[in-house]
Amino acid sequence: MIAPKPRAVKARSRIPEDSPKQHARRILASFPTAAGRGAAEPLSWRRSEVRVFPTSGVVVLALLLASCGRGAGDDRAATAAAPGDGGPAGPPIALGAGAHETLPWAYVLNDPAPEGATPPDPDEVVTVPGSSLSLRRRDLGIANGPPDWHPDGHPPMPEIVASGAGEGVLPCGYCHLPNGQGKPENSSLAGQPFEYLVQQLDDYRAGRRRTAEPRMGPPTLMTTLGLNLSATDARVAAEYFSSLEYRPWIRVVETDSVPLTRFAGWIHEVVEGAGAEPIGERVVEIPEDLERTRLRDDASGFVAYVPRGSVARGRELARSGGGGRTVACTFCHGAELRGIGPVPALAGRSPSYMARQLFEFRTGHRDGSWSELMDQTVAALTVSDIVDLVAYLASLDP
Numbered sequence: 477m478i479a480p481k482p483r484a485v486k487a488r489s490r491i492p493e494d495s496p497k498q499h500a501r502r503i504l505a506s507f508p509t510a511a512g513r514g515a516a517e518p519l520s521w522r523r524s525e526v527r528v529f530p531t532s533g534v535v536v537l538a539l540l541l542a543s544c545g546r547g548a549g550d551d552r553a554a555t556a557a558a559p560g561d562g563g564p565a566g567p568p569i570a571l572g573a574g575a576h577e578t579l580p581w582a583y584v585l586n587d588p589a590p591e592g593a594t595p596p597d598p599d600e601v602v603t604v605p606g607s608s609l610s611l612r613r614r615d616l617g618i619a620n621g622p623p624d625w626h627p628d629g630h631p632p633m634p635e636i637v638a639s640g641a642g643e644g645v646l647p648c649g650y651c652h653l654p655n656g657q658g659k660p661e662n663s664s665l666a667g668q669p670f671e672y673l674v675q676q677l678d679d680y681r682a683g684r685r686r687t688a689e690p691r692m693g694p695p696t697l698m699t700t701l702g703l704n705l706s707a708t709d710a711r712v713a714a715e716y717f718s719s720l721e722y723r724p725w726i727r728v729v730e731t732d733s734v735p736l737t738r739f740a741g742w743i744h745e746v747v748e749g750a751g752a753e754p755i756g757e758r759v760v761e762i763p764e765d766l767e768r769t770r771l772r773d774d775a776s777g778f779v780a781y782v783p784r785g786s787v788a789r790g791r792e793l794a795r796s797g798g799g800g801r802t803v804a805c806t807f808c809h810g811a812e813l814r815g816i817g818p819v820p821a822l823a824g825r826s827p828s829y830m831a832r833q834l835f836e837f838r839t840g841h842r843d844g845s846w847s848e849l850m851d852q853t854v855a856a857l858t859v860s861d862i863v864d865l866v867a868y869l870a871s872l873d874p
């Protein structure tokens with residue numbers, strides 16, 4: 477069932493050969509054609525009703541892009557805008573800096589297992605609240621696909637989501653969960669626009685979406701999987717995930733101190749009885765219930781601890797652009813940050829995931845057909861800007 481893979485990687489340089497204005501038009505032209513330009517009604521992201529930016533938005537966007545006339549990717553640091561009121565804390569994140577070294581809380585690796593830890597019994601029969609299913613732990617391996625604890629919580633999964641397609645194409649639902657809610661080490665897919673998901677999978681297939689931290693397992697697996705995924709399976713999966721509603725999943729808590737955590741299985745795990753530590757300039761995203769998350773329960777969400785004041789600072793940056801330090805996110809992602817047309821939704825999504833994306837747009841690891849639209853936004857961001865932005869975005873109602 478695997479279709480031949482279109483492997484031709486389109487050569488693309490960050491230096492536009494045409495004028496900035498033509499360049500901007502070319503990028504905009506890659507968006508689907510408008511079905512209702514200028515429409516003021518709420519925008520929908522269902523495939524059949526997709527709208528692009530209203531006409532005025534297109535003009536402003538083109539001007540915005542035309543005005544940024546940058547050079548090659550590696551002098552994007554030079555685009556750093558003058559700081560606005562309050563100024564950014566620290567310098568913009570450096571190109572070429574290690575991903576885990578820059579944002580260890582977003583690029584979570586694995587610590588060695590604690591001494592004397594005993595692995596759970598593979599024959600133990602387990603279940604989760606609200607499920608009529610019982611499984612042996614050993615049945616939770618990826619070869620069996622995602623455990624479907626709550627089959628009533630989503631439409632029937634297509635084969636690609638439930639079982640994968642061989643040749644490194646692992647079942648999508650195993651990582652992204654059957655209902656597409658996702659986890660901090662991967663991403664939520666539920667409710668993202670169909671065109672957006674298809675575009676991302678095209679970018680993966682063309683090698684234009686890479687990870688900045690190959691030591692982190694899940695993004696590396698996604699990259700390999702993306703290179704091997706057929707165009708047909710990509711569309712089937714995108715159709716499934718875009719049809720799902722993304723539900724509130726992350727509880728954002730502002731705090732000065734967080735429970736001490738260790739890195740295990742690519743997430744933060746609370747070290748029981750170890751007390752607390754200052755949060756510092758971090759977001760610490762932790763399962764609400766570690767055991768349920770380990771069992772891949774798609775009804776158990778996450779809590780994100782964020783520094784005190786970060787939500788309000790992030791709101792200011794996201795809504796005003798921080799006096800030129802970045803570009804108002806609402807401009808492209810919608811007033812409620814729930815996405816517009818093919819532009820993805822950010823509200824209520826994983827802060828760890830979003831932080832990785834901001835870093836990867838900045839370093840060019842994420843270099844898909846539409847990624848240039850994010851260039852100016854990320855050019856001058858500091859680590860604390862990223863913390864503030866993702867804290868605010870995650871705190872919003874999806």
Ligand code: HEC
Binds near residue numbers: 636649652662701
């Ligand atoms: C091994 C775990 C794993 C499996 C299996 C997996 N993914 Fe992913 N996926 C990831 C991770 C991790 C990311 C986020 C990478 C990052 O942080 O940049 C991701 C990101 C994505 C994105 C980008 C989302 C966005 O908002 O831009 C899409 C689309 C996607 N996956 C689709 C799929 C599809 C379709 C399948 C099944 C064919 C699948 N994935 C299977 C781990 C997985």
Ligand code: HEC
Binds near residue numbers: 675794805808820831
């Ligand atoms: C000029 C339009 C534009 C502006 C302004 C903009 N974005 Fe984006 N953003 C996009 C587009 C288009 C994409 C999809 C890029 C791609 O496909 O590679 C995107 C993608 C993203 C993603 C990745 C989402 C995912 O699911 O992987 C994040 C996170 C993001 N933007 C955050 C922001 C933040 C934060 C701001 C404001 C500080 C912002 N954006 C401002 C157009 C914009």
